[in-house]
Amino acid sequence: MSQFEDLNRLLAQGIISRREFMGRATALGATAALSSTILSSPSFAAMPKQGGHFKIGMGQGSTTDSLDPATTLHTGTQIVNHAVYNYLTEVSNTGDLVGELAASWEASPDAKVWNMKLQKGVTFHNGKSFGPEDVIASINHHRGKDSKSAAKPIVDPITDISADGTDGVKFTLSGGNADFPFLMSDYHLAILPSKDGKIDATGGIGSGAFVLEKFDPGVKITMKRNPNYWKSGKGHFDSAEILVIADVAARTNALTTGATMAMDRCDLKTVHLLKRNKSITVTKNTGTQHYTLPMNAGRAPFDDVHVRLALKYAINREALVKTVLRGYGAVGNDHPIGASQLYFNKDLEQRIYDPDKAKFHLKKAGMSSLDVTLSSSDAAFAGAVDTAVLYKEHAAKAGINITVNRVPADGYWSNVWMKDPWSMSYWGGRPTEDWMFSQAYAAGAEWNESFWNNERFNKLLLEARAELDSAKRREMYGEMQKLVRDDGASVIPMFASYVGALAKNVGHDKMGANWDMDGLRCMERWWLV
Amino acid sequence: MALGLIVLFVVSLIIFLGVELLPGDLAQAMLGQQATEETLAAFRKELRLDLPMHTRYLEWLFNILHGDFGRSLANGREISELIGVRLGNTLFLALFSALIAVPLSLTLGILAAMYRNSFFDRAVNILTLSSISFPEFFIAYILIFVFSIKLGWMPSLSNVSTETPIGERLFVSLMPALTLTLVVVAHMMRMTRAAIINLLASSYIEMANLKGLSRARVILRHALPNAWAPIINVIVINLAYLIVGVVIVEVVFVYPGLGQLIVDSVQKRDIPVVQACSLIFAATYIMLNLTADILSIITNPRLLHPK
Numbered sequence: 001m002s003q004f005e006d007l008n009r010l011l012a013q014g015i016i017s018r019r020e021f022m023g024r025a026t027a028l029g030a031t032a033a034l035s036s037t038i039l040s041s042p043s044f045a046a047m048p049k050q051g052g053h054f055k056i057g058m059g060q061g062s063t064t065d066s067l068d069p070a071t072t073l074h075t076g077t078q079i080v081n082h083a084v085y086n087y088l089t090e091v092s093n094t095g096d097l098v099g100e101l102a103a104s105w106e107a108s109p110d111a112k113v114w115n116m117k118l119q120k121g122v123t124f125h126n127g128k129s130f131g132p133e134d135v136i137a138s139i140n141h142h143r144g145k146d147s148k149s150a151a152k153p154i155v156d157p158i159t160d161i162s163a164d165g166t167d168g169v170k171f172t173l174s175g176g177n178a179d180f181p182f183l184m185s186d187y188h189l190a191i192l193p194s195k196d197g198k199i200d201a202t203g204g205i206g207s208g209a210f211v212l213e214k215f216d217p218g219v220k221i222t223m224k225r226n227p228n229y230w231k232s233g234k235g236h237f238d239s240a241e242i243l244v245i246a247d248v249a250a251r252t253n254a255l256t257t258g259a260t261m262a263m264d265r266c267d268l269k270t271v272h273l274l275k276r277n278k279s280i281t282v283t284k285n286t287g288t289q290h291y292t293l294p295m296n297a298g299r300a301p302f303d304d305v306h307v308r309l310a311l312k313y314a315i316n317r318e319a320l321v322k323t324v325l326r327g328y329g330a331v332g333n334d335h336p337i338g339a340s341q342l343y344f345n346k347d348l349e350q351r352i353y354d355p356d357k358a359k360f361h362l363k364k365a366g367m368s369s370l371d372v373t374l375s376s377s378d379a380a381f382a383g384a385v386d387t388a389v390l391y392k393e394h395a396a397k398a399g400i401n402i403t404v405n406r407v408p409a410d411g412y413w414s415n416v417w418m419k420d421p422w423s424m425s426y427w428g429g430r431p432t433e434d435w436m437f438s439q440a441y442a443a444g445a446e447w448n449e450s451f452w453n454n455e456r457f458n459k460l461l462l463e464a465r466a467e468l469d470s471a472k473r474r475e476m477y478g479e480m481q482k483l484v485r486d487d488g489a490s491v492i493p494m495f496a497s498y499v500g501a502l503a504k505n506v507g508h509d510k511m512g513a514n515w516d517m518d519g520l521r522c523m524e525r526w527w528l529v
Numbered sequence: 530m531a532l533g534l535i536v537l538f539v540v541s542l543i544i545f546l547g548v549e550l551l552p553g554d555l556a557q558a559m560l561g562q563q564a565t566e567e568t569l570a571a572f573r574k575e576l577r578l579d580l581p582m583h584t585r586y587l588e589w590l591f592n593i594l595h596g597d598f599g600r601s602l603a604n605g606r607e608i609s610e611l612i613g614v615r616l617g618n619t620l621f622l623a624l625f626s627a628l629i630a631v632p633l634s635l636t637l638g639i640l641a642a643m644y645r646n647s648f649f650d651r652a653v654n655i656l657t658l659s660s661i662s663f664p665e666f667f668i669a670y671i672l673i674f675v676f677s678i679k680l681g682w683m684p685s686l687s688n689v690s691t692e693t694p695i696g697e698r699l700f701v702s703l704m705p706a707l708t709l710t711l712v713v714v715a716h717m718m719r720m721t722r723a724a725i726i727n728l729l730a731s732s733y734i735e736m737a738n739l740k741g742l743s744r745a746r747v748i749l750r751h752a753l754p755n756a757w758a759p760i761i762n763v764i765v766i767n768l769a770y771l772i773v774g775v776v777i778v779e780v781v782f783v784y785p786g787l788g789q790l791i792v793d794s795v796q797k798r799d800i801p802v803v804q805a806c807s808l809i810f811a812a813t814y815i816m817l818n819l820t821a822d823i824l825s826i827i828t829n830p831r832l833l834h835p836k
Contacts, residue, residue, distance in 0.1 A: 413562045
């Protein structure tokens with residue numbers, strides 16, 4: 001274990017490269033997935049223990065936060081959702097899909113109709129017993145013309161939901177989707193108790209491991225254990241509180257002085273100092289979160305695939321991971337599928353920094369030099385502006401002149417992203433390939449940030465979605481990753497890890513990498529030793 | 530008073546227009562990267578953001594005249610309830626800091642004037658000027674580093690709530706109050722010193738000295754009463770600062786005051802909350818200025834009859 005730690009320190013300090021790290025880690029007998037989580041396992045094998053008061057400091061959180069799952073925006077409220085509410089399905093800590101309120105499910109052969117059998121004997125915090133009507137009302141909260149839900153594009157393909165007996169729900173979709181149960185684990189789609197076919201979206205009543213006591217948005221959220229929780233082996237704290245501590249130095253101080261027991265979003269610039277503290281463990285999870293630089297494929301010069309390739313060869317990914325992420329991440333290969341995902345294409349060659357190849361593609365595009373403007377703001381991700389400036393230096397060697405246009409973080413998503421020809425963005429990632437591709441790469445998708453339209457890709461996407469044979473899907477998703485990598489209009493230089501810190505007395509199993517904070521389920525999964 | 534009300538009205542209009550001019554609106558801020566045209570439209574309709582600007586302003590004005598601050602657009606909570614607790618926290622911290630800072634700076638100022646150009650005078654000046662020159666967050670971090678991390682005497686978080694008992698509240702608020710004290714002391718102390726020294730050149734002070742009065746008596750009984758007016762004005766400006774300008778200290782110590790609320794609300798374009806907060810801030814300034822005028826006149830009735 002200590003050898004890994006040494007390796008990781010060398011990596012963080014830039015003494016060895018990422019590639020070397022992976023090589024040496026493999027030599028030590030670690031798989032890629034293991035070496036990314038190896039550091040975070042002090043209480044790995046310990047048995048969960050009941051009791052205690054858990055305090056966590058979260059970086060995101062605002063007075064304007066709401067309990068309405070339709071507008072859940074950031075990790076601060078996402079973990080509240082997963083503590084207070086349950087979902088139909090859950091992505092487990094090993095990345096598999098398991099049932100939560102849905103006990104089991106089966107699809108029609110064309111994957112258009114889904115029958116879900118619901119858990120029996122579940123009661124909400126207000127005493128109402130859980131039934132199909134709650135599922136229908138909760139999902140309908142996000143559907144329909146008047147929906148303001150951020151999850152609307154996810155539930156839009158549902159044409160009908162109906163009860164199937166007293167413990168079943170039938171979903172009818174407009175097109176086949178083999179990943180439909182995965183979609184139901186989305187953090188917006190919480191199941192709340194219904195009353196007359198409607199849910200009280202801001203009432204804070206769910207069936208989760210914790211009963212909400214006080215919701216003081218932007219300050220503190222307190223909850224106590226649900227004594228009637230239906231899941232066994234989950235929800236260990238007697239009570240818990242989430243403190244919103246926006247300032248990273250204050251958040252770190254709170255953890256080091258024992259005022260909190262966990263924090264998210266460590267300051268990567270100082271995390272090596274935090275690691276020296278013997279009573280604290282720094283956790284790192286590299287999953288699906290990645291940073292993108294989407295070009296508008298419909299506008300010159302980005303409509304030429306050679307220009308896009310030139311730009312992709314002109315970025316030094318290793319250097320960015322080393323400097324911007326301080327080693328807490330992995331290089332990207334210009335497609336959005338993470339190495340931990342089921343259908344990740346292992347045979348695809350990693351694209352590296354190659355100014356000569358960039359020049360070659362520029363020549364193919366009929367240019368000797370290229371002037372482009374990249375709009376950048378730290379609203380896209382922490383370190384976005386630094387990334388843009390470094391990229392400018394890398395690209396200059398290939399005869400590409402990037403002008404970095406620094407824009408305000410305020411209103412970035414509404415005024416710059418998908419408006420300027422070339423901007424920066426991030427994706428928390430989605431648990432399935434189909435989900436990621438359909439939201440951000442399918443032609444006509446609301447968030448197709450690069451306005452990319454590839455006929456073959458779009459055809460494969462529809463076919464793979466309705467395909468239930470796993471081997472065939474692997475082949476199709478493999479080809480799609482290649483298409484996005486070689487023809488797509490997004491430069492995807494890196495996958496960023498979630499870096500948090502825990503006091504030594506916080507116990508946990510292997511952490512989920514699908515989202516931050518143990519797949520957002522830290523409240524019900526962690527315990528105090 | 531009438532003038533004050535007009536100022537409040539103008540402030541509310543400027544703030545409203547200012548927030549309107551900012552790019553984006555609440556629906557976009559709340560949905561962020563996940564917004565789509567349809568959901569934005571539905572969101573705006575629900576919040577009545579699709580109505581023209583003047584309609585929304587007049588509606589708001591009508592309600593406020595009837596004592597109704599309205600609800601937060603972002604989470605539907607009553608603004609009066611949202612602000613009530615926070616305003617209490619802010620006032621508590623301001624009062625606490627003022628109780629430390631005002632007596633301290635008056636004492637230091639008077640002593641500095643008494644022992645003018647002495648080592649004591651120089652030392653006090655250098656110390657207070659250095660503390661005002663550092664950014665607030667830097668002072669806060671230094672205090673946290675020394676008292677929370679190295680010595681472990683004080684908590685680094687001051688997240689008080691309504692249930693916090695008064696003793697504990699004073700204890701956890703001490704560090705933010707000290708930070709604020711260090712920031713405001715220099716201004717008040719130097720004004721006290723300057724106002725007194727200014728008077729020491731007057732002939733009636735010379736008379737008092739010639740009578741053989743002690744230095745302390747000359748300054749406290751003869752000079753100070755005439756120096757109150759400018760000192761009060763500076764104290765009041767600093768009090769207003771303690772109420773409206775402490776957002777950075779709030780963030781560093783995670784103290785739930787009004788500053789954090791208004792920053793959050795501006796970011797999300799939650800206009801009714803921004804409006805309510807700015808009205809409170811504007812009213813604070815107006816009230817404190819009024820108080821300063823009244824107090825100045827009480828200490829020096831000659832001000833009622835300008836030459």
